[in-house]
Amino acid sequence: MDVENIEKLESKIRWEINRCERRDDLQAVRVKYLGRKGQITLLLRSIKDAPPRERPRLGAACNRLKDFLEEQLAAKAEELSRAGEANELYQPPHDPTLPAHDGIRGHRHVISMVLRRMKEIFYGMGYSLAEGPDVELEYYNFQALNFPEEHPSRDTQDTFYVTDDILLRTHTSPVQIRYMESHTPPLKIIAPGKVYRNESIDPSHAAEFYQVEGLYVDTDVSLADLKKEVEIFVQQLFGPQTQIRFRPDFFPFVEPGVDVAMTCFGCLGKGCQICKQTGWIEVMGAGMVHPSVFRAVGYDPDVYSGFAFGMGVDRLAMLMYGISDIRLFLADDLRFLYQF
Numbered sequence: 525m526d527v528e529n530i531e532k533l534e535s536k537i538r539w540e541i542n543r544c545e546r547r548d549d550l551q552a553v554r555v556k557y558l559g560r561k562g563q564i565t566l567l568l569r570s571i572k573d574a575p576p577r578e579r580p581r582l583g584a585a586c587n588r589l590k591d592f593l594e595e596q597l598a599a600k601a602e603e604l605s606r607a608g609e610a611n612e613l614y615q616p617p618h619d620p621t622l623p624a625h626d627g628i629r630g631h632r633h634v635i636s637m638v639l640r641r642m643k644e645i646f647y648g649m650g651y652s653l654a655e656g657p658d659v660e661l662e663y664y665n666f667q668a669l670n671f672p673e674e675h676p677s678r679d680t681q682d683t684f685y686v687t688d689d690i691l692l693r694t695h696t697s698p699v700q701i702r703y704m705e706s707h708t709p710p711l712k713i714i715a716p717g718k719v720y721r722n723e724s725i726d727p728s729h730a731a732e733f734y735q736v737e738g739l740y741v742d743t744d745v746s747l748a749d750l751k752k753e754v755e756i757f758v759q760q761l762f763g764p765q766t767q768i769r770f771r772p773d774f775f776p777f778v779e780p781g782v783d784v785a786m787t788c789f790g791c792l793g794k795g796c797q798i799c800k801q802t803g804w805i806e807v808m809g810a811g812m813v814h815p816s817v818f819r820a821v822g823y824d825p826d827v828y829s830g831f832a833f834g835m836g837v838d839r840l841a842m843l844m845y846g847i848s849d850i851r852l853f854l855a856d857d858l859r860f861l862y863q864f
């Protein structure tokens with residue numbers, strides 16, 4: 525063993541450390557040279573067997589080798605840990621051919637679901653679809669529907685006006701007028717759509733909501749026909765045990781006008797929270813088409829008769845799903861919307 529051999533070991537160490545890929549590999553190199561039976565350890569131990577005048581040079585060379593090993597190990601460890609961090613930051617390149625994440629999936633709004641069910645029922649009863657504009661002429665929304673000039677709902681307090689004679693429709697009844705103007709009886713339509721009222725907003729009042737209008741015109745249409753049609757509709761929506769009740773009510777465009785209620789589906793008429801202990805739930809306004817309305821569209825009221833009804837979709841949806849605040853329909857709160 526001489527100094528030259530010790531110096532050769534140096535390049536061997538350099539090479540071995542260079543190949544290390546992990547901290548474990550570095551540890552293995554350390555043990556190989558500095559462990560209890562490590563090569564440097566054995567070298568240091570064998571110095572005492574060398575001739576005395578050789579010993580200082582051998583000792584110094586061994587110590588240099590030992591320091592060199594420690595330095596190399598430390599430098600490599602540092603290098604590996606820097607590479608490790610970089611590894612964590614590493615993002616694979618974007619691959620557009622990979623399948624997409626199974627992210628949030630949308631579905632129908634609860635109002636659309638209820639509206640669709642209502643349409644299905646009415647289509648099954650022979651009604652077809654009619655539509656009118658949300659931005660409506662005052663003439664169709666009020667005048668042709670026999671609203672007197674000074675009727676309170678014409679007030680800007682209740683109605684959003686665009687100009688003096690253009691407004692946001694306050695109900696779907698103007699579609700009745702538009703449809704009759706362009707068709708001759710017999711006709712049987714529903715007109716679903718959004719309506720707008722200048723309401724102060726609270727849990728049961730919104731400034732925009734949905735209605736479904738119904739209109740049936742023919743010769744010899746009676747109040748009994750209206751009653752039967754409404755009964756069939758609510759029984760299909762709320763179940764065959766549902767009964768209906770007509771009470772007189774006033775709307776300028778019908779005569780007689782009725783307020784339609786059905787037996788409460790919660791208590792079947794006994795009285796509960798849903799029906800506020802009355803056993804009845806109001807579902808729509810209805811009545812026989814007023815002769816003035818027929819005259820406005822050029823129908824002879826002595827030849828034709830008809831009924832009309834109108835109901836709030838939001839209200840029905842609230843009843844069907846036990847929703848307590850109408851504002852939730854427009855609130856865009858996914859926690860609410862995903863429940864349906």
Ligand code: PHE
Nearest residue numbers: 695697775809810832833834
């Ligand atoms: N348009 C009335 C309303 O919005 C409802 C209705 C429609 C009443 C048809 C009678 C006939 O309150």
